[in-house]
Amino acid sequence: MDESIPRALQPPVAVALAKLVKTFPGPGALPGGMWAEPKWDGYRAIVLNDSDGVTLWSRQGKELSRIFPDLCAAVRAHVPPGVVLDGEAVIWNGDRLDFEALQRRMVSSRAALPVLVHELPAAFAAFDVLAVAGQDIRSVPFAGRRQLLEELARDWAAPLNLSPTTADMDLAKTWLKDLPATGVEGLVFKGGAQPYDGSRAWLKLKTKSTFDAVCAAVIGPITQPQAIIAGLPVDGQLRIVGRSTVLSTRVGRELGRQLRPALPGHPWPEEISETSLNRFSKDKGPVHLTLVEPIVVEMSADVAWSDQSFRHPLSMLRSRPELDPADVELPPHLEW
Structure with missing residues (x-):
């Protein structure tokens, strides 16, 4: 058997x-029938088991x-040489995915890493296979690659996992409703007849x-805010x-009519760092805030929540001036 x-x-x-x-x-929507899989909240990783050893990319x-x-x-222990896997490196913290734990690994020193590995070990959710026995199988339709992947995974043990998939769209809709509580971001759809290529062929x-x-x-003038700073x-x-996506001119103008300048004793500063909004941002510069008297807004967000902030911009749905800001509670799915 070729191990290269x-x-x-x-x-x-x-x-x-x-x-x-x-x-x-x-x-x-996709050729060859549609398959649905969980969209994991982790690091996309290509795993190569070559004759020289195992590497992740x-x-x-x-x-x-x-x-x-x-x-x-x-x-190294459970996958034969000559195999290339595609999947997601994730970390579970209790019954929820912990993206921040992955980030801590990225910035840890060599001396500190073993402690992190021991406290919160990683897992790998394999959802595709690109090579078997040293043979490139990317031209094989997804249904065939999935069968090969299932055969490879037959004797796997934790932390290696076969990512579930289903052609039952009713089950997929149940996943879409139930899995976000674990930190799963949504679903990925693949066509049974699709080869593996580097394009955006999946959904x-x-x-x-x-x-x-x-x-x-808000960011910008109080009469025409450009974005909301959410608390x-x-x-x-x-x-x-977090902050919202950029508000349209119409939405910003309508929101501006409801905003009032902040009174003394506002809990937030007038300037924060970019990392206060996104701790993983490469931009470390300051962000100037226009402080306002708090009002309630209805927002929409994905499930990418890291400890105490959203990693992706929020979407404003509408203002709720009839509600009292003091009554706003932390949504249950964000509690740890």
Whole structure:
């Protein structure tokens, strides 16, 4: 059996991607029938088990092997050489995915990493296979690749996992409703006849949740705000948890009519760092806030929540001037 990885699959590997859709796809949306899988909230990872050893690579071609020694060891023990897997490296904290724990691994020193690995071990959810026995099988339709992946996974043990998939769209809709409580971001759809290529041939539907938040600051002038700074009660304090996408001129103008300048004693500063809105942002510069008297706004967000903030911009649905900001509560699905 050939244990070497085909030259065409030497990293960086062009990973298959998914195009975002806003509604559940119809039955003929993809060739060869449609399969649905959970969209994991972790690090996309290509795993190569070559004759020289096991390595993990990000979709951008960065080697992650040092960050995930536990996954490398598991692949070495349970996956034959000559195999290339596509999947997601995740960390479970109790019964919910913990993206922040992944981020901590990324910035940890070599000395500190073993403690993190011991406290919160990683897991790998494999959802595709690109090579078997040293043979490039990306041209094989998804249904055939899935069968090969299931055969490979027959004797796997934790932390290696076969990501579930289903052709039953009623079951997929149940997943879409139930899985966000675990931190799963939505669903990915694949066509049974699709080969594996580096285009956006798959589809993805992200789960959105709606909730009431407190708008206690905006970006831009109070009469024409450009974005909302959203707050939620965390540990007894109104904390900044994210900002909205850019407001349209009409929405900003309508919101501006309801805003009033902040009174003395406002809990937030007039300037914060970009990392206060997104702790993983590469932009470390300051963000100036226009403080306002708090009002309630209904927001929509995906489930990408890291400890005490949203990683992705929120969408404003409407203002709720009839509600009291003091009555806003932290949504149950964000409690840890």
